[in-house]
Amino acid sequence: MKNDGIKEVAIDDSGRLCIFPETEKFTYIYRTATEVHWDNKDMFLYSPKPREWSYLDWYKHIINVVKNECYCNLSLTKNTLFTNIPEILKKEILAL
Template identity: 55%
Template sequence: MSVSHDTIIQIEIDDSGKLHIKPEYEKFIMIYRTATEVHWNTENNTLYSPTPRDRTYLEWFEQIIKVVKEECSCDLYITEQTEWINIPNQLKKEIAKAQQWP
């Protein structure tokens, strides 16, 4: 099975504390079926996690990326154009490091 690739155009922590990841093109409407607590917001076209309880935001970011790759055969990655909203600088650095991005 071939793996598709898509850029992450936005990463946001919303007012309720959920981490949202917005792919540029791909839609993951059925992601809830994976039973991994990763969901799709059809209004904003974002993947999102629950508000962190036992996982950090970095762990949720990694979980979302992993579930999309394993269950949907798509690699998501950040670029210089990725927009960061309400993401602390330290978390941005951790995400960039996890993605092996400069």
């Protein structure tokens, strides 16, 4: 199993949760049919805009899909940036 840090966690202008790995690329993650996608231009994983799930649910889902389907542990680092993330969500993510 590979390990990679998370460079940034963000909510973009479209309302998608975005997770930027430090080095790994997940070009074929769409094949998992889990609604987790990869932006090949800007190199990040993303969810659809939340409908029924919260942002925290999507964060956990993305991390689990990457672990179980792509065999890579993504983890926060002391340098992880949080962009456009409400403080309460940041605290919930850090508590995981």
